[in-house]
Amino acid sequence: MTDLQQERDDLIQADRHLAQGERRIADQIALIQWMTMKGYNTAVATDLLRLLEQTLALWQEHRQLILETIARHERSASRPHQDPAPGPEAP
Template identity: 65%
Template sequence: MSDLQRERGDLVTADRHLAAGEQRIAEQIALIQRMTRDGYDTALARDLLRLLEETMVTWKDHRQLILDAIARHERALAPAPQPHPGPEAS
């Protein structure tokens, strides 16, 4: 497996983790709303939500690093540009 293929696989995994993280955040927000409605203390639930949101920032940063690595690999694999002949070549 090439480095580029591995990075693309890592991107798929990162996207899957981000989607799952967004789902967890949505569920935590809904839980906090129910707890608030029912009169429960939400301090710990809000702390967890803050931690989930901070984790998402880290995961998004990691995803960007993967995208940067993919771009570097693709540039390295691209053929070198050919010099354009000037008018004297005609």
């Protein structure tokens, strides 16, 4: 597998993680709303929500790094390959 293909596979996985993280955050928000309606203390649930949001932000940064790496690989692959300058000829 090439480095470029590995990065593309990593991007797919990062997208999956982001989607799962967004679902977890939505679920946590719904739980906090339910807990509030029932009169429960939501301090720990709110702390967990903040942690989930921070984790999601880190995953988004990681995804951006993967995109930048893919772009570098693609730019490198699209440049014409140049042969090294000829060296001195052997006698």
